Amino acid sequence: MKKCSIKDLARIIKAAPAGDIAGSVTGVSTDSRIIKPGDCFFAVVGDNFDGHNYVEQAIAKGAVCAVVSKDVEGAPILKVADTVKALGDFARHYRQQADYKVIAITGSVGKTTTRQIAYHVLSRHFRVSQAQKNFNNQIGLPLTLLDADEDTQIVVAELGTNYPGEIAYLTRIALPDVAVITSVCPAHLEGLGDLQTIIEEKLSISEGLQPDGIFIINGDFDQLVSTYKAKDKNIAGFFTFGKSDCCDIQAHDISNHGFGSSFTVDGIQVYLPLPGMGNIDNALAAWAVCSRFGLTIEDFAMAVKTQPAVSMRAEILQIGTLMVLNDSYNANPASMINALDILSKIDSTGKRRLVFICGDMAELGSQTENLHAELGACITGAGVKLVIAVGKFAEIAAEAAKSSAQYHLDIKCFEDALSACNNLKDYIKDYDIILVKGSRIAKLEMAVDMLKELFS
Numbered sequence: 001m002k003k004c005s006i007k008d009l010a011r012i013i014k015a016a017p018a019g020d021i022a023g024s025v026t027g028v029s030t031d032s033r034i035i036k037p038g039d040c041f042f043a044v045v046g047d048n049f050d051g052h053n054y055v056e057q058a059i060a061k062g063a064v065c066a067v068v069s070k071d072v073e074g075a076p077i078l079k080v081a082d083t084v085k086a087l088g089d090f091a092r093h094y095r096q097q098a099d100y101k102v103i104a105i106t107g108s109v110g111k112t113t114t115r116q117i118a119y120h121v122l123s124r125h126f127r128v129s130q131a132q133k134n135f136n137n138q139i140g141l142p143l144t145l146l147d148a149d150e151d152t153q154i155v156v157a158e159l160g161t162n163y164p165g166e167i168a169y170l171t172r173i174a175l176p177d178v179a180v181i182t183s184v185c186p187a188h189l190e191g192l193g194d195l196q197t198i199i200e201e202k203l204s205i206s207e208g209l210q211p212d213g214i215f216i217i218n219g220d221f222d223q224l225v226s227t228y229k230a231k232d233k234n235i236a237g238f239f240t241f242g243k244s245d246c247c248d249i250q251a252h253d254i255s256n257h258g259f260g261s262s263f264t265v266d267g268i269q270v271y272l273p274l275p276g277m278g279n280i281d282n283a284l285a286a287w288a289v290c291s292r293f294g295l296t297i298e299d300f301a302m303a304v305k306t307q308p309a310v311s312m313r314a315e316i317l318q319i320g321t322l323m324v325l326n327d328s329y330n331a332n333p334a335s336m337i338n339a340l341d342i343l344s345k346i347d348s349t350g351k352r353r354l355v356f357i358c359g360d361m362a363e364l365g366s367q368t369e370n371l372h373a374e375l376g377a378c379i380t381g382a383g384v385k386l387v388i389a390v391g392k393f394a395e396i397a398a399e400a401a402k403s404s405a406q407y408h409l410d411i412k413c414f415e416d417a418l419s420a421c422n423n424l425k426d427y428i429k430d431y432d433i434i435l436v437k438g439s440r441i442a443k444l445e446m447a448v449d450m451l452k453e454l455f456s
Helices: 007-010 052-059 081-095 111-122 141-148 166-174 195-208 222-230 279-289 297-304 335-347 365-381 392-404 418-428 444-456
Strands: 016-018 027-029 039-042 065-068 077-079 103-107 127-130 154-158 176-180 214-218 237-242 252-256 261-265 268-270 315-319 322-327 354-359 385-392 410-414 433-437
Touching: 007 016, 007 077, 007 252, 016 195, 016 392, 027 081, 027 141, 039 052, 052 065, 065 081, 081 141, 081 166, 103 111, 103 166, 103 195, 111 127, 111 154, 111 279, 111 297, 127 141, 141 154, 141 166, 141 297, 154 166, 166 195, 176 279, 176 315, 195 214, 195 222, 214 222, 237 279, 252 279, 252 444, 261 279, 261 335, 261 418, 268 279, 268 297, 268 418, 268 444, 279 335, 315 444, 335 365, 335 433, 354 365, 354 418, 365 392, 385 418, 392 410, 418 444
Parallel strands: 027 039, 039 065, 065 077, 103 154, 103 176, 127 154, 176 214, 214 237, 322 433, 354 385, 354 433, 385 410
Antiparallel strands: 016 077, 252 261, 261 268, 315 322
16 A cells, blocks of 8 residues: 555544644554554444454554544544544545556456456456455455555456445445446345346446446346446446357357366357356456456466466365365355356266255345245256255255255255254265355355365
């Protein structure tokens, strides 16, 4: 981060200062455990923590000031009404003064993988910074923008949402040069209600575009495209990607293997070492971005063939004799279907048993039970022989699968991940191929860790 005086920071976030504010800020943090000398500590209040309780610790570890919304001991202090808003205000100002370009990516699925692919390819040609982990909310996005080094040329950021208006808020902080929508599907229905609301929310990413900005969306989603066109947005740099003939950037000659895929764009073959049709969409979105920065499809194909797996997202692990498809980071109906499709294609011999450790899908609102029941047919369609359900809604999916199966399907149901983990040794066999997938609340990374303990 470029140095900023504490006085200027106070002015930017409209803070009331207390103490000696003659110093300068060289970084920001909301976590007192990782404070570095020169950081400004923003005391954020969450559901299970209050950053104000750690101001003294942050100052002791080298923070030059703290932004607070409550009266606390210590100095120097910058007091504001809302520390999260202050963090966003500072990030927006910093972004306006920075020389880097911003790529902002949103979508119901595929945000992180698209970001990782774009970062991997662009980094061969530019100095690129990207979001850490899934920093895509009102705290994570500002930290991403502020974390970029002074010589950074491109920042690749994610924008997530749980309720209407969140993306519009975030995009006005990011002020992207390139905005991308990877996909739209039922996700976060608890806060967003229905698919049309999700589409409207995702499209609001364009509201922060720079005047000469570029807007890229998945052209395979007719409702997304038609809603955008109905808004009569006069964005000159508008492009679509996908598999449909109507898309500006289109994949041809698609071949989807168990461990990767290949396709052609403009006559050039691209090999992607990530499994699943969903990752072809992610790669196309990343190519659409890279093409706007002057790269050729040959440049893209050369780089993407070395794309590493993305942790906990369709990540194939060899654990002893087991093959584990670790997709435990999160889940919604579309990503579940994609993961099951990958599972069905991994074993070319058809001789190994397919197992699905299935967790609840969260934030689906009133459609929760129906969407889990609908998952049952997809489970049997993939040829799964054993379902280990974790959570009451995953149990609905397992029961629906058993009812629809035209073959013998075993199901084992558990209330939580710990109970399931304690019983894995009784149900998992050597040479099983196992999909592990559920929303964050399911904590299925515990199951992956237990499989490593049992079979490594």
